[in-house]
Amino acid sequence: MSLRGWTAHEAAVERLRSSYARIPAGSPVRLAKKTSNLFRPRAATSAPGLDVSGLDGVIAIDAAARTADVQGMCTYEDLVDATLPHGLIPQVVPQLRTITLGGAVTGLGIESTSFRNGLPHESVLEMDVFTGAGEVVTCRPGPDGEHSDLFDAFPNSYGSLGYATRLRIALEPVPAYVALRHVRFDDAGLLAKSIAQIAESGSYDDTRVDGLDGVAFAPGEYYLTLATWTERGGATSDYAGQRVYYKSIQQQETDLLTIYDYLWRWDTDWFWCSGAFGAQHPLVRRVWPRRWRRSDVYHKLLGLDRRFSIADRLDRRAGRALRERVIQDIEVPVDRLPDFLDWFDGAVGMRPVWLCPLVAKRDWPTYPLEPGRLYVNVGFWGTVHVGPEAPEGPRNRAIEGRVHELGGHKSLYSEAFYDRETFDELYDGDNLAAVKGRYDPQDRLTSLYDKAVKRR
Known part of the structure; x- marks a missing residue:
């Protein structure tokens, strides 16, 4: 380039x-651009925008x-x-x-x-x-x-x-390669403690950890993926081909990727969301062009579904309850992660979900995480059949309330339902207004x- x-x-x-x-x-x-990675509705406009x-x-x-x-x-x-x-x-x-x-x-x-x-x-x-x-x-x-x-x-x-x-x-x-180790946990409490120990020490079993994320596949089935940068090469996996990365986490304990493929390991199948378009089916995958196994392609397909209400029409024809889109990323303190996962299983029931630990280095007023405190991002992206109240976002509203109760925050790339007072409290509205x-x-x-x- x-x-x-x-x-x-x-x-x-x-x-x-x-x-x-x-x-x-x-x-x-506003910007004059047609593409976006946001998942909240935007009003159509013909007004000129910024070039x-x-x-x-x-x-x-x-x-x-x-x-x-x-x-x-x-x-x-x-x-x-x-x-x-x-x-x-x-x-x-x-x-x-x-x-x-x-x-x-x-x-x-x-x-x-x-x-x-x-x-x-x-x-x-x-x-x-x-x-x-x-x-x-x-x-x-x-x-x-x-x-x-x-x-x-x-x-x-x-x-x-x-x-x-x-x-x-x-x-x-x-370096050129990334060595992966997928470690399974049966208990969410032990999972949270292990995340905290790795974040503090930077290692696990005396092996340096350069990258850390995980997947909660089901209650009692949690994995942490420990990534170590390495110059030691060997046979590497290709998850832009027939194999699907997230499935490998359950199937093998260790793996080796090039640094490039590691960076984009989630993009090929949009985490696991490509399954909604059939892209993970072996027969479909063989004829689905490799260059189209990308998150932006799936995003466009999702846009077509939303534009023409394809899923809603199929649900009505099959007599299924109306869907609510539950597409969110939230952060909770690591010690509250078991509480959130347990609540989420009962209230929403969507799996798998992505887990990604983070530590803010300093205070950022518009997203005020406590500096130096370990949080875990929980990402979940899908739909839930809830019935006629789906347009009111009952599951999303419940998630907002529970995250707030647990001392966490929610990203704003998707739909939000906060009242103005709560929103300003969570996102430092007074300072934001003053800077604006x-x-x-x-x-x-x-x-x-x-x-x-x-x-x-």
């Missing part, structure tokens, strides 16, 4: 400014300093293609290829290195943000950092404070509450 370069970047930013100038005064400002063409690449890599300057619309797939030849990767690489750098920072990305490196925004050294006032400001962290108030509030703001045009991020060195007022005085950008909760 060729680097975009500073001159091309500056030209793309100028096109962005020009597109802002063409939006009528008082009209909402982000040319803001989807890597500007420069400093291999000696282990940093990269990256445009906000650059996907992690393209970034990894640029950094891996240098033996480097971002400190956190979210699981899906088409997640963008700007999206992972203004939203919340996560992956198996998050137990030691935090979330993607914690490896950002500085960033340029295009604000609702039509200005590009360079933000840096720390008490003396320029525009540090915007830098601090930006994570979890989902475009309500502006859009990142450039991010300078820290990279880490990696400073950088978007004409209120051109949609507020976070309106984006995440209000139906439009």
Whole structure:
């Protein structure tokens, strides 16, 4: 992959400014893009948006300093293609290829290195943000950092404070391979204690752990996958072919992947969600083109289902109860993980679910996890037959309440139902409003509450 370069970047930013100038005064400002990794409804609009063409690449890599300057619309797939030849990767690489750098920072990305490196925004050294006032400001962290108030509030703001045009991020060195060990647990309490011990020591059975995540397949069947970076090669597994990665966790205790295949091990089958389209059936998989075994392809298929209500029509024809989409990622303190899993089994009953430990390095006001405290992200993505009340989101509302009771938080990439008072309490609404007022005085950008909760 060729680097975009500073001159091309500056030209793309100028096109962005020009597109802002063409939006009528008082009209909402939003990106002119058709694709998204979000799962909450967005209102269709024919109004002009911000031109982000040319803001989807890597500007420069400093291999000696282990940093990269990256445009906000650059996907992690393209970034990894640029950094891996240098033996480097971002400190956190979210699981899906088409997640963008700007999206992972203004939203919340996560992956198996998050137990030691935090979330993607914690490896950002500085960033340029295009604000609702039509200005590009360079933000840096720390008490003396320029525009540090915007830098601090930006994570979890989902475009309500502006859009990142450039991010300078820290990279880490990696070898060619990743050795995996899948460890089964029958007890959720022991699972949680083991996660805590690994996060504290950085090892398991005297073996270094560089990546840590897991899967809860059923009550009493939990696995942690321990990843160790290694230069020791050998026969590697290929989960972009006929085999399905998540099934291998139950089938074998150890595995070896290239670092590239490890980074995208979940993308090929969108964790396990590709099964809804038949892509895991051996006969279908043989004729399903390899290049189409990707999360963005499945996302488009899901969009067609939602557009034409295909699943709902089939359910009605078969006499099945109406479905509620339960697509969420939540974080709870590690010691409350058994409580949440036990409650989730009874109240929702969806399995498998993904488990990913994380530790925030510092306080981030718009997603205030306690710094230094170990949390576990629980990801669940599917539907539940609930009946005529499905449009009201009863399962999603119950999840929000339970997560709040357990001292956790919920990501906002999907549907949310909080009332305004609770939302502001959980996501530091007063500070968010104050920062927005400073950088978007004409209120051109949609507020976070309106984006995440209000139906439009």
